[in-house]
Amino acid sequence: MPRAGLSHDAVVRLAVEVVDEAGATGFADLTLAKVAAKAGVAAPSLYKHVGSLADLRREVAVLSVRDLTAAGAAATMGRAGADALRALAEAWRQFARAYPGRYAATQIGPDPDDPADAVAREVAAESVQVVVSTLRGFGLPDERVIDAVRAVRSGIHGFVQLEQGGGFRLREDVDRSFEVLLDMLVAGVAALAAAPVTAGSPR
Amino acid sequence: MPRAGLSHDAVVRLAVEVVDEAGATGFADLTLAKVAAKAGVAAPSLYKHVGSLADLRREVAVLSVRDLTAAGAAATMGRAGADALRALAEAWRQFARAYPGRYAATQIGPDPDDPADAVAREVAAESVQVVVSTLRGFGLPDERVIDAVRAVRSGIHGFVQLEQGGGFRLREDVDRSFEVLLDMLVAGVAALAAAPVTAGSPR
């Protein structure tokens, strides 16, 4: 009958621990029962602090996106151009390696219409903003920024996700492949900044 | 008491229908109960044709990867170089748009150790082989092929996944962004073929 001293934040923190402890599938496998067990509490007790499993999931996702954003921001501070872009990519990849479960939580797209996802949409936008800022030094024309940001996000995210999912054999060579990808992205963004009318090449 | 006339393949086919009907989350939401309902049969009856939900999932995933591979192969036949690469990317993206659920099924990485995932590993390798073949026309040195393949897979997969997940606002501009990404990949692969010692640039 003693109290566990839980709180909304404590529950979310425990949920993050559960996610972190279960590897890349940790987010998918997140369950109220596991959080309750870790809290030393019966499962229904969690509803005093959290609306539902879906809510808890959302919160973990938001927190994870914030962490990823912060990691990216920290890595790019004081850098510019290619240097910044490489640092961002490395930070992103490191985050995914250090916290696979949280990285997976990062990947769920917020529903554009659901009011419950408002915060998720907001932090996602902030995360994209870091990429925008990172590319600032390339001197891209305004109407090209969006394309460059998307290409960079796609490349990095795709690589990290494939790596996470074990999509690459020959583990030794993965670092070099990442460098090659970054070379492509750096050169590609630079080219996009240089060439006024490139998009939609001969085809 | 009449029989439903099910079979292993019929169950898998129905499962694919269930996945296709539920959008991008169709694969995650795949359930034996839904398949049974669609088959007009009680859920336990499915066990006469399928080992478990996990098995069924695996089979749907394998089938989905095969479809994606076939789509890529069909699109690149008779093309070479940049042309082939663009065609592959378009095919990939089209597939994801036409069958979001199946595309999601494609993304689960087979366990490298689990014998049950042997077929999944095999079809995944075949899928990668299509990319390898597609890049043949670029004249990449052997030891660079793997990097190029990974960059291409990362870029395309990342883009498609972000698009799928609603990661891009401004839907009108997405096609152009995809073209820009393809320009980068084409130029990047070409550069990789041209420059003997590029990877790991100044940093």
Next chain:
DNA sequence: GAGTTTGGCTAATGGGCATAGCTTTATGGC
């Protein structure tokens, strides 16, 4: 047509989310 295989079924178990309603702890006013 008899026997066997096969493909259905119902019943039951266990785990997960969620709600309802009770009890106890802490807290805050007096």
Next chain:
DNA sequence: GCCATAAAGCTATGCCCATTAGCCAAACTC
């Protein structure tokens, strides 16, 4: 200090799903 009330637990319950067990009828084989 004491009592009222709000907050934080609990158990009990219901529903949905996967899975297992065991039964029964249909269909195929000879």
